[in-house]
Amino acid sequence: MLGYILKRLLAVVPVITFVAIFVFLLLRLTPGDPAAILAGDAATPAQLEKIRTSLGLNDPLLVQFGTWIGQLFRGDLGISLISNIPVSDMVGQRIWPTINIALMTIILSVLLAVPMGVIAAWKHRTWADYAVMSFSVLGFSVPVFVIGYIFIQVFSIELRWLPVQGYTPPTEDFGKFLSKAILPCLTLATIYVALIARMTRASMLEVLGEDYVRTARAKGVSETLVLFRHALRNAAVPILTIIGTGFALLISGVVVTESVFNIPGIGRLTVDAILARDYPVIQAMILLTSAIYVFINLMIDVAYSIIDPRIRY
Amino acid sequence: MLFKTKTFEDAPVVLSIEDLTVRLSGNTTAKPVLDKISFQIRAGETVCLVGESGSGKSVTSLAAMGLLPKGALEVSGGRILLGETNLLDLNASQMRDKRAKSLSMVFQEPMTALNPVMRVGEQIEEVLDTHSRVSKREKKQRVLDIMEQVHLPDVERVYRSYPHQLSGGQRQRIMIAMALILEPQLLIADEPTTALDVTTQRQILALIAELQEKHGTAVLFITHDMGVVAEIADTVQVMNHGILVERAPVETLLRSPQEDYTKRLLRAVPSLVPRQERTDKPPKGGPALSVRDLDKAYGSSGWLVNRAPTQAAKDVNFDIPMGRTLGIVGESGSGKSTVARCIMRLIDPSDGSIKVAGAEIAKLTRSEMRPYRKHIQIVFQDPFRSLNPRWTVGQSLIEGPLNLGQDKTSAMKRARELMELVGLPEDAVDRYPHQFSGGQRQRIAIARAIAMEPDVLVADEAVSALDVSVQDQVLKLLDELQKKLGIAILFITHDLRVAAQICDEVVVMQKGRVVEHGKAASVLGAPKHSYTRALIEAAPGRSWDFANFKELPTVAA
């Protein structure tokens, strides 16, 4: 087990290395000039050149890459070209809203989606199944920002139940945090619920056809127990997998949702950084999100063995 | 052969099925799956339901349990009386209440029938949880008790084990424990030993008989295996296409079957008596296939994890002359299929020599191997997966010849001839595999192999998935082809009856090693190795000559 985890962790190295090279090259080949952004409208070419030199943008690519990797190994993510603040500080500020919203979304989604999927599979080809499937197809079909706007319009503007925008840390005021986080979470959850409910349904449908489910029924076990004790645990591996790979989807949702609801998270930080060509921030963020993605999927792989005793590493 | 002879006329009727009709859901025009089946089972009686695939025997059992697949099959008429209660009148929760308590079931595949993610102890306990209220301690005691009764070793450990940590036989014992813990009046066993090796099968059959005796349970035993029927049945019912063909006490049925279908079925059962030794000399020249010191080891030292390699085959030696058949028999895990796949070079042998038509092929690379492929061909077990479903039969048949450089027209012409040779119409080449039955597909697979004009044909459990009647035909076909073409056949099987019918020589394998090797008559007739003997003794109904409705005179009891 430990050996397996170690092995998987080592396998992460080439993945992250490739991501690092890819992102670095992508950015350096991108037109756009952080110096020009930094200097504003009235700068002259000579001034731009000076700023570029002082930012180290005139060094050869290899030197820049080496510097960056060197910094990374010392745990230094660099300094934002635009804000002149260490990237790690920026990330530190901005990552908590995202993590809190994402965690809440995942919890909410799983709580909603899994029972939905189970019921849909159990009531295969009945109105309940069709209702769940319709919802999940619909969830895939409406752009996230439209869902966000509709929620705002209905719950914040018409009904005035919830705030329109913003974020309060849960440590500061948990009630406020909740009231502000509900709509973004629901918005984000729509597509995630759709995804998980679909996978739960498909996986359950498959499992419900298995012999041991028939055995459980032959024992006279009640349907609820058949579904949740026997079937769901066996159906869990693909569901977990989709939660892991769906994390990528969550990221793209986060980017949009943070814009719609004005949440100071890393999604907006990254998009802003890309649009401003703030290289150290973009590099750090893409590397970080990739690492989180890889890490989450690693955790999920490990979780398989807890759920399914047949899987041992 | 000692048949059970007890009569049950005085025993109370446990299950009474009256005019049971089952149809495809929402389809009243098609022929019913079960057509007005009626029979009774009395307390302590074992009723065997025999029939080939599609006869409706499993549907009968599922209907009794109320477990017909929803939306696919439904009962459209008749009654299923358990005691005085018509099970068909019960609602879902009443029916649940009956299961395990009044009637219970054991399924075919013990691996898939147990929940892989629950400890087996919990799975047995669940029956108690569902149907009774007992203290935790008593519950565990009862579970351990029933586990003892089904002769599981080290019950405390097994209690905590997951299904995958147990052997197939142990799993089936768990299933039986689960089915009998509440001492139901009726046990339905649906092919409970089909997936097991013969030695295990023998133990499980004995166990069922023992428990039945102890608790006076009525048993509805579903099987396709006449040998099993002969061993355990009190009463036999033969089913065909949803109709009950014949019902009789076991001895009566085996000695003097009344219906044609029953007779046909019995005649197709291969005999355990080895075939006559062939008198004609094999053609001159070296052996068609020669295997020396063949080794195959799996598993390796990982980078971080070190595992001891598994010896799948070790020191395997044999020759097959042209025109002769050599059988490799053994239970699952004996390494017989590994040997076949090594010889086919579908996997790479670890060591040893394989000579086909005089050429050494054990160490050839994939591309070097290609010219030698023509000499050795294979027929697989599963006729539904061994043909590309997207290709017409003709396309499949000419694949090999085209690789050898034949032109398409002549290859196709040859394909038509081959169809005829294997007993299929010529125009079969234009059809797709799904349009054929399992037996027909197996013929096509044989034709495809023959198209290469090989020296050696490897038949890897080639008739195991087929019903006995079809099995019989395919075996005959192989025999004919061998006579016509003079090919050597390597026949891999777990079924001693089949081996006895077709093999000139038999190799017995156990745990990757050859334990006995000799003429079929001597190996099967006078086995020297204890394992071989155990295998033969475990073969059910081995002293009965089914095909001729009488005892086998020669076999010692």
Add this chain to the structure above:
Amino acid sequence: MLSFKEGLLDKTARSRGASTLRAGLIAGALLSGTGLATSAQAEEKVITAVMHSGLRVIDPVITTAHIVRNHAYMLYDVLIAVDENFTPQPQMASWAVSDDKLTYTFTLRDGLLFHDGAAVTAADAEASLKRWGVKDSGGQLIFDVTDTLTATDEKTLVWTLKEPYPPLIDTLAKQSALPPFIMPASVAATPATESISSFIGSGPFKFVEDEYQPGVSVTYEKFDEYVPREEPASWMAGGKVVYVDKVKWVTMPDSQTSINALLSGEVDYMEQVPVDLLPILESSDEVVSELRDPLGYQSIGRMNFLYPPFDDVKIRKAAMMAISQQDIMGTLVGNPDYYKICGAVFGCGTPLEDETGAETLINGGDVEAAKKLLAESDYDGTPVVLMQPTDVPSISAQPIVAAQALRDAGFTVDMQPMDWQTLVGRRASQSKPSEGGWNIFFTNWGVPEINSPLINPMLNGRGNDAWFGWPTDDALEALRKDFIKAETLDEQVAVAKQIQAHAMDVVNYIPVGQYLVPQARSTKIVDMLPSPVPVFWNVKKED
């Protein structure tokens, strides 16, 4: 549960909270007599304002971005500042000019303190001015003629020139784009190409470092020791009296969200409201919209003088003639209350306003004349590379409407969409248009940034040292010198008129109209100064 969350979820917030507390304690200890408890407990007056952009850069010298300038006005003070009549007034310092116009003496007023408690000295001012002079084009002109700039004592700064430079006071008092903010001398020692990292100023607000999230929000707190001037506030001049405890600037990714937040009372103020969305605000009694800045923005098109076709004045003229300000402004703004057709390079509503030469622009364009002129020229159909920013709403319409007009006049237009940051990078490229360069782009300027030849970035004819487009125009440079020499407003107006005529004649750039941006505020926010720069002194928040 809560403590678990605290530990797990929001470490940063907590440690930040703790350090704020520490800072508060220290501050409390320093404040003689003010109890910490009472100051913390008192009902804080906080204005939450949605600004037009997020603050990411904190150095007002390194960039001319408006948000940074606005930030600097919160944090820093200036020596002299312009009032609503465009007249320079003393702010931190009063000044005297010698009779020969060569020596300027500035005297700092009493009571000026930096946020760290140090007194503001003339040496700080000297260092700040010198750093500014490296970067600001107006400053560069002054330093070209400067003999010495020295602090002679704590309060006195003497600036001597080699030759008279009449607009010196105007330049120092300018409110945009790069006013000379006064920083501590140690901070001002940072090279002008590197960003400062200190938040110490002497302005009416202090920076709350712990609450700064680049691009998201920035919080200022009242600087209690700030001594405002006695005079009433007027634009950037007069007494900067602060009536609130804190001002929090936030950014919102779109105006829709901002408006909703304003309507629901989550924020108090919105700096820029898209004109089209004003109707939403009208329905509310608690929110008012208004024009704070009467001058607004000048929208411009700039051509590249280095490459064909726009290296040819005739073709530039043809392009200008094709364009109609009405079409552009109508599309960009819509509501005529919020734009002006204005052909003046120095903007309308300014002292130097003049529209000579802009007749076609302000009269709906003259496509026929443009066609004719283009036909007479050597234009060979070379595609005009028009850079179109896709992500900035205030410059979205200009390229699209102009492209249509140019095509109507017979130009081949290659409109290349890109994000704004790509555009600002690419406009600095002097490559051929077909090889990564460009022919024309559009941008906007606040009118105070272009209302004089001294500061208007486009009106610079120094070739490669000029603003993007790089015109070499000696006549323009001569006129600018004349303007500098002009000593009275009348003289200045006369020269400005010539510059206007010249600029239009050579099509230095194309003003495509002047538009106004309304702001919106909660009715609780009162007495906001109507200045081009949004400032938060003088303003009150009612309960």
Add this chain to the structure above:
Amino acid sequence: MSAANAPVSRLQPVLGLLSLPLRLRKLGGGPMIAAIVLIIIVIAAALAPLYIPHDPLAINAIYRLKGPSEMFLLGTDAYGRDLFSRVVMGGRVSLFIGVGAAVVSVSLGLAIGLVSGFFRVADSIIMRIMDSLMAIPSILLAIALVALNGPSLWSVIAAITLPEIPRVVRLVRSVVLTVREEPYVEAAVALGSSMPKILWQHLMPNTLAPLTVQGTYICASAILTEAILSFLGAGVSTEIPTWGNIMAEGRLYFQIKPSLIFWPGLMLSLCILSINLLGDTARDLLDPRLRKREA
């Protein structure tokens, strides 16, 4: 068993898809309606240039943000352009992006996946690269790519396609690895067929059905991603109307003129809904496991 297989595997899967509408009838109203809606949308988009009343790019300041009228069926946008013409033409481009992304990612993914399933050495390298690509959040990758190439139609398609490729590769590879174990493939090995031939003739056809399903999902998600890219300011230029950028431009006016989002949003959602529904239906029809259970 053989009876259950009969109606489906009779034809090659591609041909099978052609007969899909016929079989849809059996599946009830949903897929049927979806097919009809999609066909209408596709035809409306394809024929758009023939009937649109206005040039979708023609700006007219006088008619900014007008409501529906005889002249402008659905009203106008902030530039005075005809919303109806833009939505119809936008559908053309959006569908093109969807289909383009699906076709490109499926073909590239198929090629890479087959190679990966074939060459063991290439496999480990290819899969590492694919893992890396999958690890980079697709939307961030897409924004960066659009920023790199400029918001042209092709760069948007490329930006949407690139993150999809690893998923296709994995799918193809997994099919290859599974089918490789099938006896009929082993039989082909025994018959002396070369590896490339086996890949192409035996393995590749097995990928077509799942790829068709995957393709429909990619198509739907590409249309959606385009909208999100536009929303984030990294979409196709407004000179080329798409449902996404019409919505992105219209979102500023969500409250005063919801029709700017509503119409393109409705068309986009209907279209994606239909594609997804058909994708689901195709999957149900083509997935042998599901079929087996229902037989």
